[in-house]
Amino acid sequence: MDISQLTYFVVVAKAGSFSQAAKTLAISQPSLSRHVQQLESELGVELLDRYHRPMTLTTAGHFFLAQIEPILLQLEQARELTQRFAQPHRNNHLTIGFVASVLYGLLPEIISTVKQRHPNLDIKLVEINSEQQMSALKSGDIDVGFGRFRHNDNFVQQIFLRHERFVVALPMAHPLASRPDDIGIAFKELLEDTLILYHRTPLPILQNPLFNGETDQLMYLFARHQLSPHLTTKVRDIQIALGLVAAGEGITLVPDSLKTVRTEQIHYHRLRHEDATTPIFMNVLAHQSNPYIDDLLQATYQVYEAKGITYSNQSLN
Ligand code: BEZ
Secondary structure (H helix, E strand, O other), X not given: OOHHHHHHHHHHHHHOOHHHXXXXXXXXXXXXXXXXXXXXXXXXXXXXXXXXXXXXXXXXXXXXXXXXXXXXXXXXXXXXXXXXXXXXXXXXXXXXXXXXXXXXXXXXXXXXXXXXHOOOOEEEEEEOOHHHHHHHHHHOOOOEEEEOOOOOOOOEEEEEEEEEEEEEEEEOOOHHHHOOOOOOEOHHHHOOOEEEEOOOOXXXXXXXXXXXXXXXHHHHHHHOOOOOOOEEEEOOOHHHHXXXXXXXXXXXXXXXXHOOOOOOOEEEEEEOOXXXXXXXXXXXXXXXXXXXXXXXXXXXXXXXXXXXXXXXXXXXX
């Protein structure tokens, strides 16, 4: 079994016809047919139902296609990534992807720390969600990403940086906004408010019946305490959620670093629950060799040290 036989089979299976597939692959139809027959005889299994018009896959053919397609995709990715790995880095360029919620926090400070070390480094920032960072790393659209979700991708190394606490964002006129800061707010005190949800990526939640299959991150925080807010509304992103809070339309929970946003209209208050946190990850291609990425990681640790922030010290592969 070789890779071209497998590729030919996948193209025929997708096209549903030898003539169409032969055109796509730019080879003759008899030669294509011979390759697929060889594959079938090596497997000892018929993959195509040639008597059916239009041609279909046998049950074994469907099974084989489902097994082979992801392997070919992975091979293709490995080829592209290896070629990129062997290319010299674009000198003095670093493209950083980030989720909106990290921009308000330490990102500007981390970048200026890297710039102190490399004044000529040209840094480009791209807002991109955690999930899209995985493919943007592979396509070379970004060199490094900062996100908040754990992903399982063999090509990507995720460096866990730290847990950040959520705080509750309340309109200034909310009765809880006048509470002294040292008395935290409990989730059960927020059940009558409209909770504004803003996460676009669902949590890959464990099928735990205790959490009602909750896949929104904020709802999940309540569900872990066996609570469910009565009223919710969903918006596109965290900035809109904070805009609605400022307009008195409801409340929301945001990572602590956002508590500098719209402080004239929004009161941010500590939550009583210490487990109400959100992780921050640095995402990079596994085994990449761009020296600026390690500098960025060290600058992040340096900012944490200077601010006395607890973090998890990990190294790049
Ligand atoms: C942080 O808040 O920990 C953080 C923000 C942006 C990039 C890296 C870390």
